[in-house]
Amino acid sequence: MPINIYHENDSKEVTWLCNDIWDLPTQVSKLEKWLLKEGKALPKGKYIADIGFQTRKDANGGGSVITSDMMRIMSEIDMDLFLSEYPNTNVD
Numbered sequence: 001m002p003i004n005i006y007h008e009n010d011s012k013e014v015t016w017l018c019n020d021i022w023d024l025p026t027q028v029s030k031l032e033k034w035l036l037k038e039g040k041a042l043p044k045g046k047y048i049a050d051i052g053f054q055t056r057k058d059a060n061g062g063g064s065v066i067t068s069d070m071m072r073i074m075s076e077i078d079m080d081l082f083l084s085e086y087p088n089t090n091v092d
Contacts, residue, residue, distance in 0.1 A: 002017060002051070002052050002053075003016065003018050003031055003050065004016055004049075005048070005049045006050075007045060007048075009046055014042070014047065017030050022052070022053055022054040023053065023056055024051065024056075024063060024064050024083075025064045027064075028051070028064035028066065029064075031070070035069075036073070040073045040076070040077070042077045046078055047077060047078060047079040048079070048080050049074070049081050049082070051083055051084065052086055053084070054085070054086050054087070055085065057088065066081070
């Protein structure tokens with residue numbers, strides 16, 4: 001699933017990021033880069049950025065930051081952020 005960005009009204013895909021990357025810090029970083037480079041040029045509309053992630057087995061605090069720049073761009077283009085947690089199916 002990782003990051004699916006689509007129009008809220010008709011579910012039409014805008015883009016798909018991080019195909020096989022399921023860790024939240026990497027995904028948030030990729031989303032920020034995309035927003036700063038391409039997302040900010042989207043016409044105002046109703047968008048969803050749905051990040052599908054799995055918890056990190058050895059996580060011990062820290063993690064992702066949704067920056068003020070990201071929030072500003074998302075607000076300007078009217079994008080909501082969904083955080084969709086999936087069970088980790090990797091058996092170690």
